Amino acid sequence: MSGSRRMLPRDLVSEAIGGLLARPARVALTVLGTVIGVGALVATLGLSKTAGNQIVGRFDALSATDVVVSPSARAGGARAAVLPWDAEPRLRRLNGVAAAGTLSDVDVRGALVRSVPINDPLAAGAIQLPMKAASPGLFRAVHARLATGRLFDAGHSRRADRVIVLGPNAARRLGITRIDQQPAVFVGDRLYAVIGLLSGVRRHASLLGAAIMPEGTARREFGLRAPALAQVETRIGAVELIVRQAPVALSPVDPGLLKVASPPDPRQLRGEVKNDLNALFLLLGGVSLLVGAIGIANVTLVSVLERVGEIGLRRALGAGRRHIAAQFLLESTAMGLAGGVMGASLGTLVIVGVSASKTWTPVLDPWVPLGAPALGALIGLISGTYPSLRAASLEPVEALRAGT
Amino acid sequence: MDGAAPALEVLPPRGTAAVAPVVELRSIGRTFGADPPVIALRDVTLALRHGASLAIVGPSGSGKSTLLNILGCLDRPSSGTYLFDGIDVGVLSDDQRAALRAHGIGFVFQTFNLLAHRTALENVMLSEVYRGVRPDGRAERAHEALERVGMGHRANFLPTRLSGGEQQRVAIARALMGDPALLLCDEPTGNLDSVNTESVLSLFDDLGDAGLTLVIVTHEEAVAHRARRRVHIIDGEMTEEQVE
Numbered sequence: 001m002s003g004s005r006r007m008l009p010r011d012l013v014s015e016a017i018g019g020l021l022a023r024p025a026r027v028a029l030t031v032l033g034t035v036i037g038v039g040a041l042v043a044t045l046g047l048s049k050t051a052g053n054q055i056v057g058r059f060d061a062l063s064a065t066d067v068v069v070s071p072s073a074r075a076g077g078a079r080a081a082v083l084p085w086d087a088e089p090r091l092r093r094l095n096g097v098a099a100a101g102t103l104s105d106v107d108v109r110g111a112l113v114r115s116v117p118i119n120d121p122l123a124a125g126a127i128q129l130p131m132k133a134a135s136p137g138l139f140r141a142v143h144a145r146l147a148t149g150r151l152f153d154a155g156h157s158r159r160a161d162r163v164i165v166l167g168p169n170a171a172r173r174l175g176i177t178r179i180d181q182q183p184a185v186f187v188g189d190r191l192y193a194v195i196g197l198l199s200g201v202r203r204h205a206s207l208l209g210a211a212i213m214p215e216g217t218a219r220r221e222f223g224l225r226a227p228a229l230a231q232v233e234t235r236i237g238a239v240e241l242i243v244r245q246a247p248v249a250l251s252p253v254d255p256g257l258l259k260v261a262s263p264p265d266p267r268q269l270r271g272e273v274k275n276d277l278n279a280l281f282l283l284l285g286g287v288s289l290l291v292g293a294i295g296i297a298n299v300t301l302v303s304v305l306e307r308v309g310e311i312g313l314r315r316a317l318g319a320g321r322r323h324i325a326a327q328f329l330l331e332s333t334a335m336g337l338a339g340g341v342m343g344a345s346l347g348t349l350v351i352v353g354v355s356a357s358k359t360w361t362p363v364l365d366p367w368v369p370l371g372a373p374a375l376g377a378l379i380g381l382i383s384g385t386y387p388s389l390r391a392a393s394l395e396p397v398e399a400l401r402a403g404t
Numbered sequence: 405m406d407g408a409a410p411a412l413e414v415l416p417p418r419g420t421a422a423v424a425p426v427v428e429l430r431s432i433g434r435t436f437g438a439d440p441p442v443i444a445l446r447d448v449t450l451a452l453r454h455g456a457s458l459a460i461v462g463p464s465g466s467g468k469s470t471l472l473n474i475l476g477c478l479d480r481p482s483s484g485t486y487l488f489d490g491i492d493v494g495v496l497s498d499d500q501r502a503a504l505r506a507h508g509i510g511f512v513f514q515t516f517n518l519l520a521h522r523t524a525l526e527n528v529m530l531s532e533v534y535r536g537v538r539p540d541g542r543a544e545r546a547h548e549a550l551e552r553v554g555m556g557h558r559a560n561f562l563p564t565r566l567s568g569g570e571q572q573r574v575a576i577a578r579a580l581m582g583d584p585a586l587l588l589c590d591e592p593t594g595n596l597d598s599v600n601t602e603s604v605l606s607l608f609d610d611l612g613d614a615g616l617t618l619v620i621v622t623h624e625e626a627v628a629h630r631a632r633r634r635v636h637i638i639d640g641e642m643t644e645e646q647v648e
Binding site: 021396 | 502
């Protein structure tokens with residue numbers, strides 16, 4: 001008559017399953033909430049992982065090697081003279097830098113730009129044109145492509161030659177299409193030789209509509225005090241290194257005077273995309289799970305109330321309170337487990353379906369489909385706790401009075 | 405097998421009884437509620453030897469079901485001592501009393517209390533679930549119990565397809581399966597017509613002849629007269645009717 005091992009685990013399981021199979025339709029409907037909840041969670045986790053994988057695959061090599069150094073707010077903002085004139089050679093000495101150059105806006109004090117007067121009534125007169133000053137290495141750093149002519153070099157800058165390179169839009173506005181006739185433009189009243197026309201740039205699109213002169217020239221002619229920014233192209237994977245080293249190389253006394261703009265770490269970017277996607281669907285999954293849990297709790301409670309007579313009979317047959325509690329707890333846990341298994345399958349199917357339609361490679365952490373049924377079972381266990389305790393607390397005499 | 409059970413006996417001094425009675429109630433009282441308390445049983449003293457058969461008769465609300473619940477360890481008396489097979493039930497925990505029910509006591513109810521979704525055989529098999537008996541041969545043992553009540557041919561029927569008398573026989577088979585020391589029947593024929601009543605009562609006669617200790621609560625005199633001993637309960641007070 002030992003009390004502790006009176007009910008065999010095998011009997012407990014078969015009684016719980018018997019209790020569920022007696023009401024299959026109700027169990028199926030109850031489980032549905034958990035199926036949807038777990039399915040949404042699995043699909044969300046899998047899809048964001050899958051999509052995150054795609055983002056890394058498509059990550060642009062160009063933007064992944066882009067570093068821009070400019071004066072920090074503490075130094076006094078963009079106009080502060082912090083960057084040294086030899087920023088370009090200093091940066092190029094750093095291991096991991098593929099190309100570097102400095103770029104500044106030139107304040108021409110309202111001077112208008114016009115091409116050398118020719119007798120063309122349709123040609124535009126004097127226009128306002130953004131004026132930029134660049135170090136020679138900038139053209140490589142922004143992937144500038146030359147349409148015709150040549151770029152200026154360190155010699156032009158050193159001698160402060162009055163030469164200019166035009167972006168394609170600026171050239172069109174000035175009506176300059178060819179170099180072979182040695183065109184020139186007036187900036188205010190000073191004449192500049194146009195030595196080259198660009199056809200495109202891949203960074204700093206503002207260059208497309210600008211006239212670009214050597215830094216040395218801008219310094220002498222317009223009193224440019226310091227470069228406004230340094231553009232660096234790093235080798236792949238060297239961004240983090242350059243981000244740390246560039247301010248020290250350019251402003252050894254106080255690197256804090258410079259700020260560095262770099263592309264977000266791809267891993268971080270993937271994380272952010274994932275978070276955006278997840279936030280909504282995880283919320284959806286969470287709400288579905290909550291509703292599913294309440295459903296299981298509700299149905300188990302109703303089932304307890306309906307089966308009061310059966311509980312009384314079982315107590316009369318010798319069931320202890322814990323046997324009754326264990327049976328109802330196992331029933332609700334089994335419902336949660338079934339919901340978890342079905343939800344995991346459904347979620348996996350959704351991932352595969354979406355991936356197939358987008359020709360993605362489906363990616364899923366193995367613990368997701370394995371953990372999902374466990375989550376479902378846990379939800380069933382928690383939901384069943386209160387109804388099971390209710391069932392166990394019934395007095396056998398009262399319960400028997402209800403009949404079956 | 406002591407055939408002629410003694411009348412309501414004055415408790416023998418301790419140690420004189422060669423074999424402890426199956427059931428021994430000493431001054432059992434049961435009150436319900438608080439203010440004013442309802443006295444359901446007062447000072448009930450009773451002893452049943454192995455093989456005794458007792459009918460408890462009384463109008464509804466007289467306390468006979470309360471007495472049956474106490475005998476079945478489903479309810480605790482407010483006062484007095486209950487010895488089952490020599491064990492003082494009052495000191496047992498809830499769980500130990502449940503174990504006692506599993507191994508020592510069979511119940512038969514007025515409403516049969518069969519699980520509607522299970523066959524007769526499965527209903528009988530339920531009897532062993534809380535006894536820790538290995539499932540090997542459980543179906544065979546259940547079948548034997550059904551044979552014993554003449555229901556072997558209906559083993560795979562659902563209760564809804566059985567007559568009331570047949571359902572009650574299945575319920576009796578369930579109660580008999582573990583060879584309980586005591587069979588408690590609460591208005592076993594209350595929901596049966598006269599033909600079915602007769603078949604169930606003759607089954608009880610056979611079981612009594614076979615040596616089962618039987619207690620039947622009923623308000624039908626005809627049923628009560630089949631038992632060897634009869635007690636009446638009125639307003640919680642028990643008196644024994646002298647037989648022979």
